[in-house]
Amino acid sequence: MKWSDLPALNVAELRAALRSRQLSAREVVEALRDRIAEIDPRIDAYLSLDVEDALTQAETVDLDLPLGGVPIAFKDIISVAGQPCTCASKILxxxxxxxxxxxxxxxxxxxxxxxxxxxxxxxxxxxxxxNSSVKLTRNPWDLTRVPGGSSGGSAAAVAADEAFAALGTDTGGSVRQPAALSGVVGLKPSYGRVSRFGLVAFASSLDQAGPLTKTVRDAAMILNAIAGADPRDSTCRKESVPDYTANLDRKLRGTRLGLPKEYLTDGIDPQVRRAVNAAVKHFESLGAEIVEVSLPHTEYAVATYYMIASAEASANLARFDGVRYGHRAENPRDLLDLYGRTREEGFGPEVKRRVILGTYVLSAGYYDEYYNRAQKVRKLIRQDFVEAFGKIDALISPTAPEVAFRFGERSTDPLRMYLADVFTIAASLAGICGISLPCGFATSGEGTELPIGLQVLGKPLKEAQILQIAHGYEQSTDWHKRKSPLAKENAERRTPNAQS
Amino acid sequence: MLPKTEIDVAHVAKLARLNLTAEEAALFQRQLGRVLEYAAKLRAAVVAGVSPAEENEEDAGETPATTPQREDEPRPWFTAEEALSNAPRQSNDLFVVPKVME
Known part of the structure; x- marks a missing residue:
């Protein structure tokens, strides 16, 4: 294998080469380091990179372990001892x-x-x-557009072949939506399936960590490693962890897939709708049965989410007070001045908005009206899914109502940005699992190809089933084989070498 | 039920221990006003007799999870040095804070 081909491999391919000792872990890290040095100045997916540390890990890694020698990138909200963990905030x-x-x-x-x-x-x-306080990350399919978010760096790195796989976190769609907009696979496990110990908390009743990968199999391999009980996260589920790769190739004949009618309404980009309709037909051709279902409380999901997530964020972010870690305002007059100015200087506009919104909905006189009511509606949203799952095995829908948008197109209108998560949020509120995978491409006004994501939602703890459904679709289509222009550019430049 | 969605951003920012400039307060007042207008649609949901979702509820609508317990025993944890390694100000193995009592 040629050095420069290496970053294009997926995790399963990389593992095959490492297992058979065709490659060493050191070679893999060095090839990835070179790829990042070459491509990241144009993508800006990474906030920090410790090459020395990665090379040290490569020295001692056991290549016979399930992910032996596979480098993985982490969203900067996940603690790695000795490394920065900034949450892309000035305060950290x-x-x-x-x-x-x-x-x-x-x-x-x-x-x-x-x-x-x-x-x-x-x-x-x-x-x-x-909303990163550091820099914008560009979408490898079209550098004038966003990669989605909030795990946009992880998604863009995988899409540009400058990460084999990455971890993100998903609170209302932050793994699935950037996966869709960047043309990769993104898995949000069920609430409690993966420990959040060491993740900086945003909304504790919603947060989950999940992989962003090039293929569904890769997502299953990573879930195998990260799922399972952890006494340090009291919300972590104790149920045993199956081998998520074991039944990926099982046929879809007889699988009952629900199409929520509320998810195919107005406001969806016609090209997204076309691609999802074609995916539905494709599932039928694979022998799946399509059943129209209703999730009647869908229209309340975004409002419910912003009440609950902001409330929890306002409580979780109270820890940033300038005392134990992070930024601290200079020369405070007194304690309140220290808090008030530290947070003013350290938080960006969206964080401030949500802290204020969350504080408001929890404050005396408004709690029942907003927060408590939202928790009741959340229950109704959960019941919608319980009822639907009585008739079907999984739900399919678009991941996002549209493809990657341009920088600045949404950022001046918070409410419009919130609506980008309309199809992912309800599943987060219900605590169920979901995966996004490529299901086609739209053509932008300028003629660039922009990826479209298909979302498969499953019952709680039924990750194996949605992985199997997603894998069945992926392996019988070619979407996942398409590389972003920046990944392709690399391949084309290599061609002369290949002939020499 | 309260008559209308009116948020006093300057007041709530005080509750949140978050200083805002006058421009920020005005901008957020407008933006959050719109968000709350949107959230007002929750009033249309029929929630009579529905109990609020619990933070730790089992999502399949099965039995609610119980709060896990563990033995109250000492375990290896951070050293003082580690815990203070990110402190913006420290002295004598302690975090420094402004005087809170006269």
Whole structure:
């Protein structure tokens, strides 16, 4: 294998080459380092990169472990001991984590090499990565457009072949939506399936960590490593973890897929709708049965989410007070002045908006009207899914109502940005699992190809089933084989070498 | 039920221990006003007799999860040095804060 071909491999391919000792872990890290140096100045997916540390890990890694020698990038909200963990916020700009998150421990134990922290919307609040206080990350399919968010750095890195796989976090769609907009696979496990120990908390009743990968199989391999009980996260589920790769090739004949009628209404880009309709036909051709279902409370999901997530964020972000870590305002007059100015200087506009919104909906006189009511509606949204899942095995829908948008197109209108998550949010509120995978391309006004994501939602803890459905679709279509122009450019430049 | 969605951003920012400039306060007042207008659609949802979702509820509508317990035993954790390694100001192995009592 040629050096420059290496970053184009997916995790399963990379593992085959490492297992058979065609490649060493050191070669893999070096090839990826070179690829990042070449491509990242145009994408800006990474916030920090510790090459020395990755090479040290490569020295001792056990290549016979399930992910032995596979470098994985982490959204900069996930603690890696000794590395920055900034949440793309000024308030944590000089913070270094002092311990590993559970997902980091588990991936290391599975042989993975921790390599690189990726850009994101500040504290995971956003849908375009434009809320990063550090820099914009560009979409590898069209550099004038956003990669989605909030795990936009992770998605763009995988799409540009400058990461084999990455971890993100999904609170209302922050793994699935950037996966869709960047043309990769993104999995949000069920609430409680993966420990959040060591993740900087945003909305604790919603947050989950999940992989962004080139293929569905890769997502299953990473979920195998990160799923499972952890006494340090009291919301973590104790149910045993199956081998998510075991039944990927099972046929879809007889699988009952629900099409929520509320998800195919107005406001969807016609090209997205066409691609999803074609995916539905394709599933039928694979022998799946399509059943129209109703999730009647869908229209309330976005409002419910912003009440609950903002309330929880306002409580979780109270810890940033200028005392124990992070930014601290100079020469405080008194304690209130220290808090008020530290937070004014440290938080960006979207974080401030949500802290204020959350404080408001929890404040005396408004709690019942907003927060408590939202929790009741959340229950109705959950019941919608329970009822639907009585008739079907999984739901399919677009992941996002439209394809990647241009920088600045949404960022001046918070409400419009919030609506970008309309199809992912209800599943987060219900705590169920979901995956986004490529299902076609739209053509932009300028003639660029923009990826479209298909979302498959499954019952709680039925990740194996949605992975199997997604894999069945993926392996009988060619969408996942298409490379972004920036990834292709690399391949084309290599061609002369191939002949020499 | 309250008559209308009116948020006093300057007041709420005080509750949130978050200083805002006058421009920010005015901008957020407008933007959050619109968000709350949108959220007012929750009033149309029929929630009579519905109990609020619990933070730790089992999502399949099965039995609610119980709060896990663990033994109250000492375990290896951060050293003082580690815990203070990100402190913006420290002295004598302690975090420094402004005086809180006269």
């Amino acid at each position: 700009q000089n913070y270094r984590a002092i311990y590993d998150a559970a997902v980091v421990e588990k991936l290391k134990a599975a042989g993975a090499i921790v390599f690189g922290k990726t850009n994101m919307d500040e504290f995971a609040m956003g849908s375009s990565t434009e």
